[in-house]
Structures are given as C-alpha cells and as structure tokens.
Amino acid sequence: MTTTGVDDVVLRLATSAYLGRYTGTSRVHSESDLRIYLSWCGERNLAPLAVERAQVELYVRWMQEVRRFKPSTVSRRMAVVTGLYRTCVIDAVLEHSPAEYVRRPRVPNESPVLGLSHLQFEAVLAAARESANQFDFALVAMLGLLGLRISEASGTDVEDLGEEHGHRVLLVHGKGGKETLVPLPPAVGRPSTRRSTTD
Template identity: 35%
Template sequence: MANATAHTPARNDIAALARDAYLARYDGATRQLYAADLRVYFTWCAAAGVDPMAARRPHLELFIQHLLEDRGNKPSSVIRRMKPVRGFYQLAVADELIDRDPTVLLRLPKVHEDPEAIATLTPEQVKTLLRVAIDTSPAHAALVGLMSMLGLRVSEACAVRVEDFREDDLGYVVLRTVRKGGKIRVKPIPVPLLRIIQRAAGDRTSGPLILTRAGKQQTRAGAYDWTKRLLRKADLPENAHPHTLRHAAVTAVIDAGATLIEAQEFADHADPRTTLHYYRNRGNLDQHAAHLAARAFAVSS
C-alpha cells in the first residue's frame, strides 16, 4: 500500500500536468498569453485554498468576481482571461483527469460595446499618418504601411523579415506571414506598399524588415511608442494606437464593398462576428441589402 501511495501523483502535480498539456497545444505569443492567464487563476486558487482539479462552478464565479473587483479587469478582459481557463478544464475532462467540467453554465460578465467609442481613423487621417511616417524614416513607414494596408497586427508587422517576401508564379510579390495562432498566410503586396517595403529593406536580403535606430528588430512595445509619436506629429486623435490602423484597414475594406467573408479573410478572423465589430457604416442606407432584394424581384409597372 505504501508503494502504491508513493507512486500516486499529488493533486498539484496533476493540475500542473493538465495545465502543461493544455499549453502544449499552442505556441508563440498565444501560448505566453494563455500561460499568464492560467498563472493568474492558479495563484488565486492557491490564495483561496482551492484545488484547481476539484474546483466547481461557484469557485470560478468567485474568481470572476475577483478579476472584476480586485484586479479591476473590464468585462471584455475577464472573458478573454476565462477562455484558457475553459479550455484547460475541457481538455482535463477529455483526458479523464477530472470527471466534470466546472465551466459548464458558468456565467460570464456581459460586454456592452459602443462602436462609436472605439478609436478609429478615417482614410484621410491614415494617409496623413503615413506621410508623416515616410518623412520620419523608411522603417516607420514600413510599420504603418503593413498595419494599414495589409491589416497586420502590430506583433505580426514587427516579425516580418526581408526574406518573407517573394514573387509567385504570376509575378505578384507576396508576403508569407505567421499570424495569430501560428497560422501561415500569404498576402499580395500592393504596389504602393511594395515601394515602402523596398525602401525599408534597402540592399538587405535577409533579417527583420523593421529595424530600430540601433539596428535591432522592432518590438511590440517599441512599435507602440513609434505609433504614438507619429500620431502626435500628425496631430491625430490621442486615443488612437497601433491596433487602430488594423481597425481602419478592415473598415476601409468593408466600406469599399468587400463582402463579410472577404473582410474576414483579410483580417484573418476565426469568427465573422469579430469582423462585424469593424463595420462602422451600418447607417448608410445606400448600402442596405433591401436595394439588392428589390433589384432581384422588381417588375416593370
């Protein structure tokens, strides 16, 4: 009996095993983010005397209350933090490490977003920002160009390398990027953006495209600082930030007439409902679908 007990994993070992098994399904920035979220949850469990592998729904609702009241997280941040916690328990059930999923019927806070409150830039404002970036340096212009013309996330733009560009069989210059979740995507490079990229690359054939003054690859934090400085120089709204350029790109694509599926593909959203958040022209009656229905069914009088 003593030997059997000695070889039985402790509950905290099982929790660590379940956590590591869940995180092993991801890599890169996504894995780091989910690891940080689970660390917050495990830390709370330890302080509250809750065994993560024996937690029940009421415990998780107390954790959500902790995030909202003690940590001051917004409802949207709480929902994001709970995604890896849900995944952790779902996988633990599938692996038969626990017998029930405590996140079933879990009540999450509601998010009421005002689309008009989201920071955005008009096409003319993006043009102004791009002109200021071009006047500042080729690297600044490449950062703004990749985020505004390709809709890249700031971390994706910073990760672009000179060797990621190539010419396909039809003569298009394309960019191969590793996007959120490790997905590989190939995007065509429009001529205006190609000129910006060529100036940033110079005669280099490899290495990071966007370099700092010290010659190192730009980071997410550094790109945020660059963007804020450019916005101030361009006298543009102070609440704008790098993601605002991606938001402006997706909005511009939709306003130009792209379908929701085309916009979703451009933005690389897993769920089209995410793309809907970028649709800011819902009040334009000229684009209402009623015109399409009427055109299909109209008869001469």
C-alpha cells in the same frame, strides 16, 4: 511525497495536457491566461483542482470589478479556465468541471472598436515617419495600410518582399503556416525600395 506535493504534480500534468492542445502564439496566450488564474487561486490559498463553482464565479467577479477587464477579456480568460477543467474531466482527474455553469459576460458579436479615424491614423503615420527608428514607419504602414496582425507584421523580413506582374508584393506568413501575397501600396513600397538600395 505529501498530499500537497501529489496535488501539485497532478496540477502540472493537467495544465501540460491542456496546453498541449495548442501551438505558437495560441499556446503562449493560453499559458498566460492560465497563469493568472492559478496565481489568483494561490493568493487565496485555493487548490485549483478542489475549487467549487462559486469560487470560480468569484474569479469572474474579480476580473470584472477589481481588474476592470473588458467582457471580451473576461470571456477569453474564462474559456481557458473552462478548457482546463474540461480536460481534467476527460482525463478522469476530476468527476465534474467547477466551471461548467459559471456565467460569463455577454460579448457582442461585433467589436465596438472601429479603430483609428482617418486623421488619427495620419498623425500616427506622420509620427512614425519622423521617428529615429527606421522600422517604426514600416511597422505602422504594414498594420494600418495592409491590415496585418502584429504577429504577421513582426514575422516579415526583407526577403519576403518581391514582385508579381509588375507590382511590389509582400509574402505574409499567417496563422497555421498559411502564406499570402499582399500587394504593397506606394506608401509602403517606396520606403522598402529606398532602404533596399541604400543598405
């Protein structure tokens, strides 16, 4: 096996060790972010396990100036890169992490995005109600009226609808297997009832 082949095997083992810390959507997102970094290295003929701090800094500049990613996206993707190299140090693959002192963009504690205005949400809700796809309104209502994450909304099923103390409720499957009963406002409950009686 060539030196390059050995390096490839070590890199695969290192990425597997890092990604093994995650499950579900966290693993999917981390794997996606890591793939972008490894592709960036490959396009520049850089061996990920042999890069130096200055080259990782160039990756940050590329995300900011070429890809125009928001500071929160740059920071999240750098957290994945930093995590990979930290795992490599822990597993004695590397003596030190080239990402240890890389500067990340400052991310405000509070998100500057407030979401849709009342009128904007009404327009989205109206468009979903008129959609030919009967599930569009249910999805928009769950996201906008119940405040569910997209993973929580897409993970629901008709069997998760129920009734508690005379109120229509939805069993929401959250992160880490956590389950919560969420009361349904009339705008969400009525379409659910109507479909269940006609299906």
